[in-house]
Amino acid sequence: MARSISTSRATVTGVVAWTVGFLVFFPILWIVILSFKAEGDAIGTPWHILTSPWITEAYVTVQERSDYFKHFMNSVVISVGSTLLGLLIAIPAAWAMAFAPGKRTKDVLMWMLSTKMMPAAGVLVPIYLIFRDFGLLDTRTGLVAVIMLVNLPIIVWMLYTYFREIPGEILEAARMDGASLREEIVYILTPMAIPGIASTLLLNIILAWNEAFWTLRLTAAKAAPLTAFIASYSSPEGLFYAKLSAASTMAIAPILVMGWFSQKQLVRGLTFGAVK
Amino acid sequence: MATLHTRSMARLMISPAVLSLLVWMIIPLAMTLWFSFQQYNLLYPERTGFAGWDNFNYFVTDFRFWPAIANTLILVLGVLAITTIGGILLALLLDQPFFGQGVVRLLVLAPFFVMPTVSALVWKNMFMNPVNGLFGHIAKAFGFQGYDFLGQAPLFSIIIMVAWQWLPFATLILLTALQSLDSEQIEAAEMDGASAFERFRYIVLPHLTRALTVVVLIQTIFLLSVYAEILVTTNGGPGTASLNLPFLVYLNSIIDNDVGVGAAGGVIAIILANIVAIFLMRAIGKNLDA
Numbered sequence: 001m002a003r004s005i006s007t008s009r010a011t012v013t014g015v016v017a018w019t020v021g022f023l024v025f026f027p028i029l030w031i032v033i034l035s036f037k038a039e040g041d042a043i044g045t046p047w048h049i050l051t052s053p054w055i056t057e058a059y060v061t062v063q064e065r066s067d068y069f070k071h072f073m074n075s076v077v078i079s080v081g082s083t084l085l086g087l088l089i090a091i092p093a094a095w096a097m098a099f100a101p102g103k104r105t106k107d108v109l110m111w112m113l114s115t116k117m118m119p120a121a122g123v124l125v126p127i128y129l130i131f132r133d134f135g136l137l138d139t140r141t142g143l144v145a146v147i148m149l150v151n152l153p154i155i156v157w158m159l160y161t162y163f164r165e166i167p168g169e170i171l172e173a174a175r176m177d178g179a180s181l182r183e184e185i186v187y188i189l190t191p192m193a194i195p196g197i198a199s200t201l202l203l204n205i206i207l208a209w210n211e212a213f214w215t216l217r218l219t220a221a222k223a224a225p226l227t228a229f230i231a232s233y234s235s236p237e238g239l240f241y242a243k244l245s246a247a248s249t250m251a252i253a254p255i256l257v258m259g260w261f262s263q264k265q266l267v268r269g270l271t272f273g274a275v276k
Numbered sequence: 277m278a279t280l281h282t283r284s285m286a287r288l289m290i291s292p293a294v295l296s297l298l299v300w301m302i303i304p305l306a307m308t309l310w311f312s313f314q315q316y317n318l319l320y321p322e323r324t325g326f327a328g329w330d331n332f333n334y335f336v337t338d339f340r341f342w343p344a345i346a347n348t349l350i351l352v353l354g355v356l357a358i359t360t361i362g363g364i365l366l367a368l369l370l371d372q373p374f375f376g377q378g379v380v381r382l383l384v385l386a387p388f389f390v391m392p393t394v395s396a397l398v399w400k401n402m403f404m405n406p407v408n409g410l411f412g413h414i415a416k417a418f419g420f421q422g423y424d425f426l427g428q429a430p431l432f433s434i435i436i437m438v439a440w441q442w443l444p445f446a447t448l449i450l451l452t453a454l455q456s457l458d459s460e461q462i463e464a465a466e467m468d469g470a471s472a473f474e475r476f477r478y479i480v481l482p483h484l485t486r487a488l489t490v491v492v493l494i495q496t497i498f499l500l501s502v503y504a505e506i507l508v509t510t511n512g513g514p515g516t517a518s519l520n521l522p523f524l525v526y527l528n529s530i531i532d533n534d535v536g537v538g539a540a541g542g543v544i545a546i547i548l549a550n551i552v553a554i555f556l557m558r559a560i561g562k563n564l565d566a
Contacts, residue, residue: 010372010374010375011374013369013372013373013374014375014376016369017369017370017372017374017380020366020369020380020384021384022383024384024386024440024444025383025384025387027395027398027399027402027403028386028390030398030402030410031398031402043408045413045416045417046410046414089292089293089296090293092289092290092293093289093290093293093294095289096285096286096287096290097286097290100282100283100285100286102283102286108290108294112293112294112297114553114557115297115300115301116497117497117549117550117552117553117556117557118301118305118546118549119522119546119548119549120522121501121503121521121522121525121526121541121542121545122305122308122525122542122543122545122546122549123304123305123308123542124525124526124529124530124538125307125308125311125525125529125535125538125542126303126304126307126308126539127304128529128530129307129535130304130307149296149300152293152296152297153297156293210389210390210391210392212391212393212504213501213503213504213522216393216504216507217530226391227391227392227504228393230391230393230394230397231397231504231507231508233397234400234507234509241401241402241408244397244398244401245398245402248394248398251391251394252389252390252391252394255391256386256389256390258389259385259389260382260385260386260389263381263385266388266448267448267449267452270445270449270494271449271487271490271494271560272560275449275452275453275486275487
């Protein structure tokens with residue numbers, strides 16, 4: 001008896017949950033559907049959209065007309081480049097803070113976090129002028145540097161919370177067994193640290209890919225990543241629903257897949273370890 | 277045994293990160309402060325010199341200032357209300373056992389990974405456009421006129437777009453917190469005759485307090501600087517209806533070329549963000565000791 005009640009309750013919960021999940025996801029699904037339609041069909045009624053022929057013309061047009069691939073590569077270079085550079089700087093720092101903490105370690109960590117609180121609008125003017133004077137406007141180099149700095153506190157924090165979980169006793173045990181420093185690093189620490197580094201890498205590529213203040217303000221035609229390229233559809237090309245949908249689908253698909261893989265790490269990364 | 281050697285080694289390893297963040301923070305901050313007290317308009321390069329409080333005065337007496345402050349706050353509070361309440365409900369729902377839990381979780385999480393410009397343009401055109409948007413079609417099917425969301429209720433429309441992007445974040449974090457709740461506690465309360473509401477009010481909600489605090493504070497940091505969504509949808513208009521503080525700074529410094537006034541606005545934005553930051557740092561700092 002009790003069993004049948006809980007089964008029917010699970011069914012109701014399931015129906016409600018699936019409906020809500022579908023509604024939240026629906027805008028993304030709708031873009032994908034529209035991207036496979038002809039322009040004339042894409043502005044029709046929902047019924048017309050679902051029943052009209054499915055074609056891939058919009059994808060072809062976007063590729064041909066707008067250098068889509070160039071902007072895609074800009075996004076890749078900027079997000080991967082800034083993340084790798086950030087890791088290069090952050091790994092030693094997080095390592096030292098986790099394994100050889102000093103009296104000031106906590107203060108340094110909190111201070112790093114505080115740089116993240118600075119609103120971009122507050123430093124827009126000087127950064128813009130510095131970029132102009134050093135010829136960095138509309139260059140990938142400039143954006144890699146800025147995005148790296150914007151995300152550096154998150155990278156350090158994420159790595160720190162991961163490294164701190166590596167038990168120190170393991171090192172002592174290895175030392176007792178006569179492991180050299182090199183062996184310690186290669187055989188013990190690195191394998192234990194790699195999952196944390198990988199999650200940090202993934203989450204920061206996602207954050208850098210979607211960054212939409214500096215990428216919009218500091219680029220024009222040449223170094224613009226997808227965020228800025230899509231923004232150029234705001235008018236009047238935005239009225240070309242199928243093309244806008246195709247460009248959008250291609251812009252979000254890779255990062256959505258990566259995001260789904262990193263959902264567990266997302267919580268830790270974005271709450272600076274406060275919620276695990 | 278933590279020798280001088282390891283100490284100085286550690287310092288050496290930390291210094292690249294510290295130095296680069298120090299430069300990133302101090303130089304622009306000092307420049308913003310400096311410019312905010314200077315006459316500096318790119319269109320009138322001959323006018324230079326100390327401006328006193330003129331830039332601040334100009335910025336805060338601009339007829340757009342108070343609407344921008346009000347809109348900034350409404351935007352932050354509106355999105356926070358939707359995402360925290362919606363997030364709690366969704367987290368409670370997804371915490372129940374049902375068929376395909378993992379898949380639904382992925383569906384709900386998805387909007388967080390959509391870049392802001394895509395999200396804004398898609399909502400603007402494919403959904404909120406009164407003629408060709410989905411909502412317009414639905415209204416027509418029921419015999420109504422399509423509602424011009426961005427023309428009639430621009431700030432509300434932007435709140436919806438931004439809330440859609442942040443709802444997954446709140447849900448995911450609250451769900452994570454919920455899963456760490458001891459189920460025996462709930463069962464014990466159930467046996468003692470506590471109603472579902474009482475269990476939520478006295479056990480679940482207190483357990484979620486910390487996660488909620490973190491959600492609210494982190495979102496506030498990001499929501500205070502919403503920019504891309506406004507740029508590609510309304511440009512702050514009509515009039516000042518959807519103008520927020522970051523956007524006003526952008527209008528002053530980049531569109532009007534007035535570096536001094538833009539910098540003054542920047543200083544005000546920094547002060548505002550810092551008030552929030554102090555609370556956030558306390559919440560996170562506490563956790564470091566634990």
